[in-house]
Amino acid sequence: MNATVADPLVAKYDVAGPRYTSYPTVPYWEAAPNAAQWIERIGGALGQASEHGAAIYLHIPFCRALCTFCGCNTRITRSHGFVGPYIQSLLAELDLYRGQLGLPLLEFGELHFGGGTPTFLTPGELESLLAGLFQRLKARADAVASIEVDPRVTTGEQLEVLARHGFRRISLGVQDFDPRVQAIVNRVQSEQQVREVTQAARALGYDSVNFDLIYGLPLQTLAGVDATMDAVCRMRPDRIALYGYAHVPWIKPGQRRFTESDLPEGERKRALYELGRERLEREGYREIGLDHFALETDSLWRALRGGTLHRNFMGYTTAFTRPMIGLGVSSIGDAGDAFAQNEKDLQRYQERVALGELPIQRGHLLDAEDQVLRRHILRLMTRLRTDWDQPTDYTEHISTALERLAEPAADGLVELGAASCRVTEKGRAYLRNICMAFDARLARRMPDKALFSRTV
Ligand SMILES: C[S@@+](CC[C@H](N)C(=O)[O-])C[C@H]1O[C@@H](n2cnc3c(N)ncnc32)[C@H](O)[C@@H]1O
Numbered sequence: 268m269n270a271t272v273a274d275p276l277v278a279k280y281d282v283a284g285p286r287y288t289s290y291p292t293v294p295y296w297e298a299a300p301n302a303a304q305w306i307e308r309i310g311g312a313l314g315q316a317s318e319h320g321a322a323i324y325l326h327i328p329f330c331r332a333l334c335t336f337c338g339c340n341t342r343i344t345r346s347h348g349f350v351g352p353y354i355q356s357l358l359a360e361l362d363l364y365r366g367q368l369g370l371p372l373l374e375f376g377e378l379h380f381g382g383g384t385p386t387f388l389t390p391g392e393l394e395s396l397l398a399g400l401f402q403r404l405k406a407r408a409d410a411v412a413s414i415e416v417d418p419r420v421t422t423g424e425q426l427e428v429l430a431r432h433g434f435r436r437i438s439l440g441v442q443d444f445d446p447r448v449q450a451i452v453n454r455v456q457s458e459q460q461v462r463e464v465t466q467a468a469r470a471l472g473y474d475s476v477n478f479d480l481i482y483g484l485p486l487q488t489l490a491g492v493d494a495t496m497d498a499v500c501r502m503r504p505d506r507i508a509l510y511g512y513a514h515v516p517w518i519k520p521g522q523r524r525f526t527e528s529d530l531p532e533g534e535r536k537r538a539l540y541e542l543g544r545e546r547l548e549r550e551g552y553r554e555i556g557l558d559h560f561a562l563e564t565d566s567l568w569r570a571l572r573g574g575t576l577h578r579n580f581m582g583y584t585t586a587f588t589r590p591m592i593g594l595g596v597s598s599i600g601d602a603g604d605a606f607a608q609n610e611k612d613l614q615r616y617q618e619r620v621a622l623g624e625l626p627i628q629r630g631h632l633l634d635a636e637d638q639v640l641r642r643h644i645l646r647l648m649t650r651l652r653t654d655w656d657q658p659t660d661y662t663e664h665i666s667t668a669l670e671r672l673a674e675p676a677a678d679g680l681v682e683l684g685a686a687s688c689r690v691t692e693k694g695r696a697y698l699r700n701i702c703m704a705f706d707a708r709l710a711r712r713m714p715d716k717a718l719f720s721r722t723v
């Protein structure tokens with residue numbers, strides 16, 4: 268498709284909507300599990316997870332400076348005074364899990380360091396965190412360890428420490444190479460910085476390098492995205508996340524530091540995505556779920572083909588791993604039938620851990636309907652298709668979803684069978700809208716204030 272041709276469906280489906288890293292989505296969570304309930308749910312899920320082990324997500328919130336587009340939970344600082352005590356809190360929180368679950372060593376199939384910027388930590392700080400973790404964790408033979416890094420603060424020495432502890436997947440925040448965009452979002456970084464980290468990772472044996480890019484940033488143009496794609500294709504990462512910029516200034520006031528009239532919206536924003544997608548597909552990348560691309564040699568593409576692609580709070584992952592235990596400030600855990608999020612305030616998180624409490628701030632216990640709808644939304648987000656021919660698919664919960672899908676079906680976004688819903692190629696760009704048809708909680712209580720970013 269020509270990137271500049273207007274799509275009449277864009278205006279119709281450009282509404283506020285969730286990104287479905289969970290169902291129910293966070294604003295619709297009700298009663299949080301208490302610590303005993305949470306441990307019981309995590310323990311139950313671990314019992315069922317003997318063939319794949321747990322996923323562990325560890326949040327490191329520190330960043331040196333604020334990128335004004337940022338939607339993550341960060342703590343902006345140049346001081347390393349916070350780091351030592353924070354590492355101690357992370358290890359103490361893990362000890363609470365081990366003690367309460369009665370497991371001297373917690374076995375994992377997936378370990379992910381996210382942020383913030385995990386490579387804010389010096390090589391010595393990373394070493395002490397990893398040494399502490401591996402006294403308490405046991406990696407399965409097929410375990411995967413991954414990290415998100417900011418190329419501006421990442422050195423070969425840090426990557427070497429991580430590689431020595433088994434890290435083989437790395438994700439670099441690239442965002443956009445256009446100097447005007449970089450300046451307005453306070454994120455100036457060169458192609459050379461990104462290349463050096465990419466090359467260092469590859470030389471150390473990292474077998475999957477991801478670049479995070481964003482479309483819809485202020486001042487972004489088609490020419491700028493085209494030039495960014497030139498640079499990206501020169502470095503040929505294995506995977507690319509091409510995220511739609513999520514504008515949520517009521518949650519992230521930093522996003523008020525640029526002028527909203529500088530944001531490409533609606534058809535202008537969609538054209539940026541279409542251009543990026545065309546460029547990547549021409550280079551041999553395959554589109555995966557929502558906003559993701561991978562070379563056919565990458566494990567993410569193989570997972571999609573093999574039916575094991577999964578989506579959780581970390582985004583798309585190659586294996587169905589549950590439960591997910593979230594460690595650190597603001598981290599979210601997933602027991603399958605319950606969610607729990609840690610305190611979002613750093614001091615409060617550390618105080619509660621020091622008191623020997625699991626620092627749960629909010630969460631949700633899924634009821635039977637939640638679990639059915641969650642399964643359908645997850646299948647749509649990963650396989651672009653869901654079926655309800657099994658008794659456990661509970662057709663009664665999706666009859667209203669089918670009514671809501673009549674219009675998208677008429678618009679050619681989905682094909683509805685007797686017991687199936689398949690997203691068409693045209694519908695892929697509206698995946699969030701299609702999942703919204705299955706979101707019974709959203710339909711029952713439409714938000715009366717801004718909660719979500721826009722779907723286009
Ligand atoms: C924790 S950061 C990645 C690591 C590191 N802090 C960095 O920025 O390089 C996670 C990613 O979320 C994406 N992101 C952050 N804020 C966003 C927003 N408002 N909309 C869309 N994507 C966003 C960015 O692509 C960013 O690379």
Ligand code: SF4
Nearest residue numbers: 330333334337339383
């Ligand atoms: S985009 Fe990354 S480096 Fe920038 S503020 Fe957010 S988490 Fe920190």
